[in-house]
Structure formats: structure tokens, C-alpha cells
């Protein structure tokens with residue numbers, strides 16, 4: 029479906045699994061000085077759903093993710109979580125609403141072992157005034173959690189810097205979901221990753237959505253990835269969501285076609301006005 033006006037707010041009917049809306053974005057706008065990036069974003073995300081977000085470079089995808097992760101506020105519009113409007117004043121604030129983000133740079137500390145990275149800023153300490161780190165406990169929980177979500181890291185004492193790009197991405201995803209994240213935002217998690225590494229992350233993401241009902245928004249440029257990863261795809265063009273399609277109802281060819289004709293009609297409108 030293609031709209032030139034504000035986007036289809038309604039999700040396609042009959043999504044697999046629980047179809048409770050966990051996140052709803054309505055009329056979100058954002059400008060940076062004279063540059064208007066978001067002109068009224070409407071989107072929603074269901075429990076356990078993986079939503080792909082695509083659009084040209086500079087379309088405003090990362091800006092939307094930053095608003096949803098509490099990095100900066102929208103100029104206008106609403107964000108609701110489980111039906112209640114929220115104002116996300118900080119990353120901690122978003123986190124307290126169950127929203128976690130994995131950025132492209134991952135923010136792992138290469139010199140620290142895997143288990144420390146998993147508990148970064150949430151370290152477990154022994155009781156008592158010294159607050160000594162309980163490394164044994166963190167190691168054990170790290171192993172168990174990675175095992176749970178099928179991430180294979182031979183040794184949680186390995187420094188993060190020694191891991192492959194795919195393993196580091198998996199650790200970043202594991203860290204974001206360890207503390208009960210219900211909404212995970214991933215900004216180009218597969219960028220600069222080879223086929224095998226991408227496979228690892230695709231499986232991890234699908235697994236988290238299925239077994240833990242984590243809802244996700246994933247930004248990716250690769251349509252083949254999106255069709256493997258996502259239940260639904262939203263296209264951002266001209267500061268709005270212009271296309272909202274369930275992947276099972278469309279094909280790579282059709283989606284490409286839709287995007288092209290949507291660009292054409294926008295261009296025509298711009299010429300006409």
C-alpha cells in the first residue's frame with residue numbers, strides 16, 4: 029500500500045502470535061535547525077514482532093531510533109508503550125520502559141572480558157561496604173544467558189576485542205536483552221558483516237522474538253536480510269512512513285517496485301506544487 033498522506037497507522041491484520049501493540053508512534057516530528065527530518069511518523073510494533081525499517085541515507089531512520097531510545101525528544105507527536113503515552117527523557121528512562129538499543133558502534137569495551145561487557149553498568153557485587161565485584165556470579169550468569177539464547181562463545185573470559193564482528197554484535201544484543209528488554213532497537217546490526225556472521229545475528233534476532241516475545245525494530249538496507257528477519261517492513265520517505273507491508277504478503281521484487289513508484293509520486297507532487 030502506498031500513501032502520500034500520513035502513514036497507515038493500522039498494522040496488517042492477523043499477525044502471528046500475540047498481536048498486542050507494545051509501541052505506538054503517532055505524528056512524531058523532528059527538525060535540526062532548518063532541516064526537517066521527521067514530518068509526522070506513525071508506526072506501531074506488536075509483541076514479538078520484528079519490524080524492518082528502510083529508507084535512503086539521511087531519511088531519518090537513526091533519528092527516529094534515537095528519539096525512541098531517549099537520546100533526544102521529538103518536537104511534536106506521541107510515543108506510547110502498551111497503550112500509555114510516555115515521555116522518554118533519557119536512555120535510562122527508555123530502559124525503564126523496557127526499550128534497549130544496539131547502536132552500530134556497539135559500545136562494548138574491547139579490553140574487558142565478555143562477561144564484564146554483559147554486565148557493564150549493572151555489575152553484580154558482594155554484599156558489604158566494599159562492593160567487590162562478584163565475578164564468579166557474573167561469569168556463571170553470562171554463560172547461562174548466552175547458552176539460553178544460543179550464542180556460542182567458548183570462553184566468557186575472552187576479551188571482547190578478540191571476538192569476531194558477529195560475536196561482538198551478538199554480545200551487544202545479549203547485553204541489551206539480558207535485563208528484560210521488551211523492545212529492542214537495532215540500527216544496522218548487519219552492516220559490515222559477512223554472510224556467516226549475519227546468519228548468527230539473524231538467528232539470534234528471530235530466536236529472541238520467538239522465545240522471549242521481544243519486539244524489535246531493525247534498520248537494514250539489505251532487502252534479502254529484511255525478508256529473512258522481519259514480519260513486516262516500513263519504508264521511510266520524505267519524513268513519513270510511506271509503505272507498510274507484511275513480508276509474507278509481498279516479495280522482494282514487489283517491495284522494490286512499490287518503493288520506486290512511491291518515490292516517483294513524491295517527486296511528481298514536489299514538481300506540481
Ligand SMILES: Nc1ncnc2c1ncn2[C@@H]1O[C@H](COP(=O)(O)OP(=O)(O)O)[C@@H](O)[C@H]1O
Nearest residue numbers: 060063065083084085086087088089090091092
Ligand atoms: N544531531 C544532529 N544535528 C543535526 N543534524 C542531524 C543530527 N542527526 C541527524 N541529522 C541530520 O538528519 C538527517 C537524518 O539523519 P539520520 O536520522 O541519521 O538518517 P538515516 O539514519 O536514515 O540515514 C540527516 O540529514 C542528518 O545529517
Ligand SMILES: [Mg+2]
Nearest residue numbers: 089090091215
Ligand atoms: Mg542511520
